[in-house]
Amino acid sequence: MYIKNASQFxxxxxxxxxxxxxxxxxxxxxKSIEAVRPKNLIEKSIRIQSNKLLIHNDEYNLEKYxxxxxxxxxxxxxxxxxxxxxILHTIQVIxxxxxxxxxxxxxxLEQINTSRVSINYASHPIPDENGLKxxxxxxxxxxxxxxxxxxxxxISGGGSALLPFPKKGISLRxxxxxxxLLLASGTSIHEINTIRKHISEFKGGNLARKxxxxxxxxxxxxxxxxxxxxxxxSIASGPTVADTTTFKDALRILKNYRILGDxxxxxxxxxxxxAKNIELENPKPNDICFKSxxxxxxxxxxxxxxxxxxxxxxHGFEITYFSDEITGEAQAFGKSxxxxxSQKIESITLSEGNDKQALIGTGELTVTLKGKGKGGRNQExxxxxxxxxxxxxxxxxxxIIGCNLDGIEGNSEAMGALIDNYLLNQxxxxxxxxxxxxxxxxSYSFFxxxxxxxxxxxxxxxxxxxxxxxxxx
Numbered sequence: 001m002y003i004k005n006a007s008q009f010x011x012x013x014x015x016x017x018x019x020x021x022x023x024x025x026x027x028x029x030x031k032s033i034e035a036v037r038p039k040n041l042i043e044k045s046i047r048i049q050s051n052k053l054l055i056h057n058d059e060y061n062l063e064k065y066x067x068x069x070x071x072x073x074x075x076x077x078x079x080x081x082x083x084x085x086x087i088l089h090t091i092q093v094i095x096x097x098x099x100x101x102x103x104x105x106x107x108x109l110e111q112i113n114t115s116r117v118s119i120n121y122a123s124h125p126i127p128d129e130n131g132l133k134x135x136x137x138x139x140x141x142x143x144x145x146x147x148x149x150x151x152x153x154x155i156s157g158g159g160s161a162l163l164p165f166p167k168k169g170i171s172l173r174x175x176x177x178x179x180x181l182l183l184a185s186g187t188s189i190h191e192i193n194t195i196r197k198h199i200s201e202f203k204g205g206n207l208a209r210k211x212x213x214x215x216x217x218x219x220x221x222x223x224x225x226x227x228x229x230x231x232x233x234s235i236a237s238g239p240t241v242a243d244t245t246t247f248k249d250a251l252r253i254l255k256n257y258r259i260l261g262d263x264x265x266x267x268x269x270x271x272x273x274x275a276k277n278i279e280l281e282n283p284k285p286n287d288i289c290f291k292s293x294x295x296x297x298x299x300x301x302x303x304x305x306x307x308x309x310x311x312x313x314x315h316g317f318e319i320t321y322f323s324d325e326i327t328g329e330a331q332a333f334g335k336s337x338x339x340x341x342s343q344k345i346e347s348i349t350l351s352e353g354n355d356k357q358a359l360i361g362t363g364e365l366t367v368t369l370k371g372k373g374k375g376g377r378n379q380e381x382x383x384x385x386x387x388x389x390x391x392x393x394x395x396x397x398x399x400i401i402g403c404n405l406d407g408i409e410g411n412s413e414a415m416g417a418l419i420d421n422y423l424l425n426q427x428x429x430x431x432x433x434x435x436x437x438x439x440x441x442x443s444y445s446f447f448x449x450x451x452x453x454x455x456x457x458x459x460x461x462x463x464x465x466x467x468x469x470x471x472x473x
């Protein structure tokens with residue numbers, strides 16, 4: 001069981017239908033987490049045949065490589081490394097050396113025991129000295145490699161913060177200050193990563209450029225996506241992928257959000273020099289440095305959607321995918337969800353369709369911080385929904401889960417929350433001021449008080465967020 005507090009949702013005050021929806025939703029969430037476990041994604045994507053490594057439709061003869069190295073980072077990297085090492089061990093391929101950066105608190109060494117790959121615990125979402133030390137060690141491995149070797153890079157969401165390696169002249173403190181500013185500004189993850197890529201010697205294809213300059217070592221990158229659209233150049237800021245953005249793009253984003261004047265001087269100097277072609281631009285598509293680079297997307301939130309779709313269909317639900325590109329402000333999207341549900345219910349009524357409906361959406365919302373509370377984008381979105389519908393008449397049972405499948409969102413301890421019309425009725429009876437919690441960005445405190453927060457701890461997964469809506473009449 002991933003959901004540590006599942007029992008608190010199964011209370012005796014619920015009617016039969018409300019209890020049924022909660023049980024179904026919690027089981028669907030369990031299955032969605034299992035579907036995007038890095039171990040399962042690695043095992044589905046990689047096979048061994050004789051001494052060949054088969055990835056998708058490509059094969060690599062491991063006998064031709066003198067040494068195999070593993071580097072990388074992200075929220076899913078630990079289990080990726082463990083599973084890959086097990087697969088290689090079946091044909092006696094020994095990893096010569098390796099290191100990955102993962103978030104502090106992901107797992108104990110007893111749970112994930114890699115014999116040849118060092119696990120380095122670093123900070124997320126604000127980078128720290130440990131993360132920097134880990135990347136420096138990765139670059140030392142790169143320096144040792146040559147064209148007879150193979151480097152396998154494991155990349156997953158969170159890597160942008162976990163793999164810091166700022167350009168010359170930018171201190172770690174400046175990098176930390178920039179990240180704090182961006183996270184509070186309402187910028188999208190794509191916009192944040194556009195900026196990150198242009199102040200890094202590792203991201204934005206610069207790892208691939210470095211490897212090519214040393215010895216054109218074969219580089220295989222295994223990637224699990226946590227971004228809308230699964231664009232490889234945005235996942236962990238694309239260390240092994242051509243960068244389609246520019247220094248000018250980074251500056252434009254900072255100007256649009258009116259924070260250019262607030263960023264550290266060292267960072268502004270690098271970006272402005274880059275826009276003037278004084279700093280080297282990140283490698284673009286068709287750059288020769290990608291000659292021996294092979295990037296593979298091995299997993300995304302789609303794996304979770306496929307799994308829960310199958311599960312819900314077995315339980316008689318009709319499925320609607322309402323969006324796989326959910327973006328924008330969490331509070332605004334929360335209000336819009338009411339129309340999504342109402343339109344579906346109205347169409348069922350008119351057509352006399354199935355009373356049991358499931359609506360599934362994926363993406364990543366943003367929160368512009370104004371208060372000092374605890375919360376996350378999904379919790380903020382759900383609280384906004386409750387505040388919007390609290391005075392509306394809803395004559396059907398509904399349930400909504402909004403969650404970050406990596407297990408923790410924002411500055412809270414929760415992955416998200418579960419709400420339904422039982423909770424809504426309770427709030428109306430108690431006359432709780434929801435706007436006060438929204439204004440202070442304190443959604444976690446609200447849901448914890450109502451025993452509606454979803455607690456898993458870090459799952460070791462990292463894909464897009466999941467929104468699951470169940471309705472029944």
